[in-house]
Structure formats: structure tokens, C-alpha cells
Amino acid sequence: MNQRRRRYLTGYLFLAPALLSLAVFTFAPFVVGFWNSLHAGFGSDLDFVGFENYVYMFESPRFWNSLRVTLLFTATYSIFSIMLGFLAAYALDHGKIRFKPIFSSILILPYVVTPAIATLVWQYMFNADFGILNGALVALGLDKVAWLQTPTGAMLSLIIVQVWFTLGYNMLLFASGLRSIPRTYYEAAEIDGVGIWSKIRHITLPLLVPTIVFIGVLSLMGGFVHSFVLAQILTGGGPFRGTEVLMLLIYETAFESFDVPMANAMTIVMFALLFTLSYLLNVWQERAYKGIE
Amino acid sequence: MRRLRRQAGPIAAHAGLAILSLVILFPLVYVVLLSFQTIQEASSIPPTLIPARFDAENYARVFERLDVVGLFTNSTVYTLSTTAMVLVTSTLAAYATTKIRMPGRRLVLALFVGSILVPPAVRTIPLYTMIAGWGWVDTWAGLALPLTATGFGLFFMNQFMLTIPDEVVEAARIDGAGELTIVGRVIVPLALPGIAVLGLYNFMFRWNDYLWPLVVTRQDWQTLPVGVALFKSSQQLITWNLIAAAAVVTLLPVMALFFALRERIMEGIAIQAGK
The missing domain is CATH 1.20.5 (Single alpha-helices involved in coiled-coils or other helix-helix interfaces)
Structure with a gap:
């Protein structure tokens, strides 16, 4: 004893x-941050103001703009990255693919690469004059695109880079989800003469719901968090705040406007939002599961 | 005709994967080529792909204009020290939750999982507020101590140690070994594959960090990714070829690790998918 x-x-x-x-x-930082968000002022010279920062935030168009930009970015890149990742995993898993390890190693590379550095390279490639992307378009006889000079172009560029970063990782997650589906399910369906799309719809996708939700939660976090390095380096949030994602607004509020309490208030709201959204995704997963059984 | 149809699928799959691979690979090959271009080549219209000459001039010049050695040293110290601490805290904690099984361990596990839901970047500003209050900005402690334990590392080691049979630990206890001896002599050798994967991941995460070092360092402890990004934004006429050289230096350690331990990284992702 x-x-x-x-x-x-x-x-x-x-x-x-x-x-x-x-x-x-x-x-502890959340307690400290929340307490700090109830104040106004610089450094240690703070006055208690209650929820004034929150009221001001919800009345600020700049805050709502950043929220809209973040959600648009997150939703769009997630859809493309999840679809392409699934297709790549499906191709890798189902066809008799040669060089499997080579393909998957190449596709996972962006997951390993330093985000700030890869984003710098992309910024160079997006350059309107001497960038390789416009160079390729001109060589094909097409018009140049003002990648980073218009709000739409800048958002598109951000999404392209983020899909580049996340696609291979999603593919590997899908691949390990696909491996866990017994072959016999497909064989049974083949005997019944079911086509490839029905097989995907009625066997593969329902059984992949947990994987999809896991990727969904990760994509959500990625959209809120990873968008910082992209927006800060690639576009600086511009033009016309068209790519000023929430995390960048928080950073600028703290280190350019020197309003740390407001940045803390925004962080608390962002965290609450992330928490709620990932909770809803999990609830949806449980519902979807019950639907199968 | 039937045979052709049967082959159409695999051919399309190969073609799709090949195109995707080229698109993914391109920026990483391009940055290496760019790092050997002259500034004229780097800003030519149409763009240059292959430089006329391959010499190390850009590398020599960027080492002169940017303190690459200092930044590299800071990044290395930050990465290795946080990784060492994460391995120690995670291994000890996972041993306690899986092999000692004291009361309250469920609550502890819930805390570990809960902290995964708070990605480091989300707590940047609150953490900065705290660290700044302590006067820790631009110190090793301010930069590295917040990453002594991560929810990911704790949960990962916990799951890995569940696969080590309890009998091994009980046998050692009957032989009269103390708990710390068991960890050192029995558990660590058996958990080595898991420790290696966690170490590898943590190394990559910390080496690649951007937001936290950007916020909490100034001069003394600036890391390589932050230094290179600031080097670019400090220039009026951007010397993309020099930036590319610094970029290649930054990517070298993670790329080397990746190619040496490719399978381990893939395994790690499979484990993440499983949980």
C-alpha cells in the first residue's frame, strides 16, 4: 500500500x-488576455473599461470585413483542398499506381516546408511583370493577371498558395482513411454491377465521414491561423483590406496600432468562434454516423 | 475496346498525379534555380528559368548583407531546446498516465486533448501580453519556454505508450527497479520509434515557426524565417536572387530531415488520422 x-x-x-x-x-494566457481585454491604454498604463473593447469591435466595419475575408478564404480553400486531396488519395489507392511512394512524397513536401519561406517564393512567382505565372500566361498567348493588385486576385492568390500547402497532407489523411475501408465492400458492390460514382457516393464517402470531419476541423484552424503568414507576406492584407484576415488584423492591432487590449479582445472572440465551429462539426459527425447505422 | 476502357482509369490517374506532382514541386525547384541567377536574370521579362552560370556568389553576398549565421544559430537553439524539452515532458507524462495510472489521470488526459484545441497561434497575443509583462521579450526564455510541452506531443506519446505492454514494466518493478530507472532503462528504448517521430515533428514545427518568433523577438533571438522575411520587406528594390539563397539555407535542414526520414513522417500522419 x-x-x-x-x-x-x-x-x-x-x-x-x-x-x-x-x-x-x-x-493562464487566456485569463491574462481576457483580463487585459477589459482595459484600455498602452503597456502597463491601463484603465479598466469593462466590455468597451468588445462593443467597439462589434461596431467596427474593419473587424467584420476581416471576419468575412477569413471565412471566405477558409471555406473556399477547404473545399478545393479537400476535393483535390480526396481525388489524389482515391487515384493513389484505387488505380494500380506505379511510383506510389514518389507521388506521395512529392505531394507531402509543402507540409514540411517553412511556410514563410515558401510564401516568399510564391510572392515572387505572382509578380505581375517578371513573375513566372504571368510569364507562362503570356507564352501561351493569354493575358497577364494582376495577381496581387486587385482584391479578388489577391484572395485567389492566397487560396492557391494555401491549397498548395494543404493538399498533400489532406491526401495522406484521406489515404489512411481509404485503407481502412474493407475491399469486400467494393467487391460486393461490383458483383451488383454498381458504377464507380455510386461506389464513391454510397460506400466511400459515408465511411470517410470521421476523416472528413477531422480534416474539416484542421482546415478551419488552418484558415484562421495559417492565413496570417500568407496574408502578411503575400499581400500585407491588401489591396483595400481585401485579404486582411482576422489573425492579421489582430497582429496589426497589437503591433502597429499598439492596442494590445483590443487585440486580446479579438483573440477571445476568434477563439470562441473557432471552438463553436469545431464543436458544430463534431455534432454533425455524430449525426451523420447515426444516419449510417 | 474493353481493354482500352479498363486502362483509361489508371492512365488518367497517373496523368493527374504526375501533373499535380509537378505543380507542387515547381516552386521548390524554382527557388533553387533562382538562388543562382543574377539580379538581371531574376527580374527579366520574360522570366529566366535556368541561370546562365551556377556559382555561389549570391550565397556569399547574402551572408554578408544578412546575419545568416546568427539567425541560423538562433533557429537551431530554439528548435533543439524546445524539442528536447518536449520529449522529456511528454515521455515522463505519458509514462505516468499509461503505466502508473494514478487517480485523476483521466482529467489530465482531457487537459492534454483540450490544449490541442488551442493552437499555439491562437494564444499568441495573450501569451505575448504575459511574456511582455514579465520582461521576457527577445530572450531565450520568452521564446522557448512557452513550448516546453505541447498538447500534440503529450497526446501523441500517450497513444504510443499504450502500445507498450504493461508486463514489461511490472517485471522491472518486481526486480526492484525504481520508476525513474524503469523509464530510462526500459521505456525509452521501447518507445524510441515514437520518440523519434515526435522529435522529428517537433523539430519541423519549431524550425518552421513564424508568428511566435516574429512577435516575441527583436534583435537578439530573431529566427531564420523571420529574419529572411524582414530582410525582404526592408528592401526598396527587392533582390529576389539573394532572398532565394537565404530561403534555400532555411529550407535545407527540414528538407534534409524529410528525405532522410520520409517514411517516419508518413507514419506520423497516419497516426494523426487514426486518432
Whole structure:
């Protein structure tokens, strides 16, 4: 008995560094940040103002614009990245594909690459005059595109780069989901003479619901979080705030307008939003599952 | 005709995958080519693909104009120190939750999973507020200590250690070994594949970090990705060929790791999909 209690004590000691780190650096900041968001002022010269920052935020068109931009970006890139990722995984899993490891290694490369650095390279490629993308368009006899000079073009560029970053990762997640579907299901369907699209619709997709939801939650986080490095480096949020995503607005509020309390208030709202959206996705998954059984 | 139809699928699949691979690969090949171009080649219309000469001049010049060595050192210290700490905290914690099984471990696990839902970037400003309050801006502690333990690492090691049979630990206990000895002599060797994958992932994540180092460092502890991005935005006429050289230097460590340990990275993603 005594020995077991000593062992438990050791267990708590082993947990201590991890728990301490999480408590201080993951959970405490939200308390500190929330408390800070109820103030106004610079540095340590703060006045308590209650929820004034939140009221101001919800009345600010710039905040709503950033929310709209973030959601548009997230929804559009997610759809393309998930569809292409699924198609690539399906091709890899179902056809008798040669060079499988080579294809999957190449497609996963952007997941490993330093985002800030790859985004710089893309910025160079998007250059209207000497960029390789417009160079290719001209060589094909087409018109140049003002990639980063119009709000629509800039949003399109952001989406292209984000799809480039996430496609291979989604493909690998789908591939491991596809491997878990027993071959016999497909064989049974083939005996019944079911076509390829029906097989995808009635066997593959329903069984992939957990994978799709997992990717959905990751894409949501990616859209809110990863959009920062893209927007900050590629477009600076412009033109005309057309790509000023929420995380960039938060960053600029803290480090260009030096309004840290407001940046904290926006962070709290963003976190609440992310939490709610991923919760809803999970609820949807449970519903969808019940539908199958 | 039937045979042709049967082959159409695989041919389309091969073609699609090949085109996709080329598109994905292109920017990474292009940046290497760009790093050898002269500034005239880098800003020519139409764009130059293959430089006329391959020499290391851009690399030599970017090392003069940007403190690449200092930035590289900071990135290395940040990455290796956080990875070492994450491995220690995660291994000890996972041993406690899976092999000691004290009361309250369920709550602890829920905390681990809960912290995964708070991606590091989301807590940037609150964390910065706290770190700045402590006067830790632009110090190693301010940069690295917030990443001593991650929800991802804790959960990952927990799942991995569940696969190690309890009998191994019980046998060692009967032999009279202390818990710390068991971790060091028995668990670490058995958990080595998991530790390697987690270490690899953590290395990549931290080496590639941008937002946190951008926010919390100024001069002394600036990391390589931040330094290269600021080097670009500080220029009026952008020297893309020099930036490309610095970019290649930044990508080198993660690329080398990737090609050396490709299969491990793929395994890691499969494990993530499984949870």
C-alpha cells in the first residue's frame, strides 16, 4: 500500500513539468488576455473599461470585413483542398499506381516546408511583370493577371498558395482513411454491377465521414491561423483590406496600432468562434454516423 | 475496346498525379534555380528559368548583407531546446498516465486533448501580453519556454505508450527497479520509434515557426524565417536572387530531415488520422 502511494507520488512528479507548462503557457494566457481585454491604454498604463473593447469591435466595419475575408478564404480553400486531396488519395489507392511512394512524397513536401519561406517564393512567382505565372500566361498567348493588385486576385492568390500547402497532407489523411475501408465492400458492390460514382457516393464517402470531419476541423484552424503568414507576406492584407484576415488584423492591432487590449479582445472572440465551429462539426459527425447505422 | 476502357482509369490517374506532382514541386525547384541567377536574370521579362552560370556568389553576398549565421544559430537553439524539452515532458507524462495510472489521470488526459484545441497561434497575443509583462521579450526564455510541452506531443506519446505492454514494466518493478530507472532503462528504448517521430515533428514545427518568433523577438533571438522575411520587406528594390539563397539555407535542414526520414513522417500522419 505504502509502495503504491509512493509510486503515485512519483507519477504526479512525472506529470508536473507538463502540467505546469500547459497551465502557465496555454491556459493562464487566456485569463491574462481576457483580463487585459477589459482595459484600455498602452503597456502597463491601463484603465479598466469593462466590455468597451468588445462593443467597439462589434461596431467596427474593419473587424467584420476581416471576419468575412477569413471565412471566405477558409471555406473556399477547404473545399478545393479537400476535393483535390480526396481525388489524389482515391487515384493513389484505387488505380494500380506505379511510383506510389514518389507521388506521395512529392505531394507531402509543402507540409514540411517553412511556410514563410515558401510564401516568399510564391510572392515572387505572382509578380505581375517578371513573375513566372504571368510569364507562362503570356507564352501561351493569354493575358497577364494582376495577381496581387486587385482584391479578388489577391484572395485567389492566397487560396492557391494555401491549397498548395494543404493538399498533400489532406491526401495522406484521406489515404489512411481509404485503407481502412474493407475491399469486400467494393467487391460486393461490383458483383451488383454498381458504377464507380455510386461506389464513391454510397460506400466511400459515408465511411470517410470521421476523416472528413477531422480534416474539416484542421482546415478551419488552418484558415484562421495559417492565413496570417500568407496574408502578411503575400499581400500585407491588401489591396483595400481585401485579404486582411482576422489573425492579421489582430497582429496589426497589437503591433502597429499598439492596442494590445483590443487585440486580446479579438483573440477571445476568434477563439470562441473557432471552438463553436469545431464543436458544430463534431455534432454533425455524430449525426451523420447515426444516419449510417 | 474493353481493354482500352479498363486502362483509361489508371492512365488518367497517373496523368493527374504526375501533373499535380509537378505543380507542387515547381516552386521548390524554382527557388533553387533562382538562388543562382543574377539580379538581371531574376527580374527579366520574360522570366529566366535556368541561370546562365551556377556559382555561389549570391550565397556569399547574402551572408554578408544578412546575419545568416546568427539567425541560423538562433533557429537551431530554439528548435533543439524546445524539442528536447518536449520529449522529456511528454515521455515522463505519458509514462505516468499509461503505466502508473494514478487517480485523476483521466482529467489530465482531457487537459492534454483540450490544449490541442488551442493552437499555439491562437494564444499568441495573450501569451505575448504575459511574456511582455514579465520582461521576457527577445530572450531565450520568452521564446522557448512557452513550448516546453505541447498538447500534440503529450497526446501523441500517450497513444504510443499504450502500445507498450504493461508486463514489461511490472517485471522491472518486481526486480526492484525504481520508476525513474524503469523509464530510462526500459521505456525509452521501447518507445524510441515514437520518440523519434515526435522529435522529428517537433523539430519541423519549431524550425518552421513564424508568428511566435516574429512577435516575441527583436534583435537578439530573431529566427531564420523571420529574419529572411524582414530582410525582404526592408528592401526598396527587392533582390529576389539573394532572398532565394537565404530561403534555400532555411529550407535545407527540414528538407534534409524529410528525405532522410520520409517514411517516419508518413507514419506520423497516419497516426494523426487514426486518432
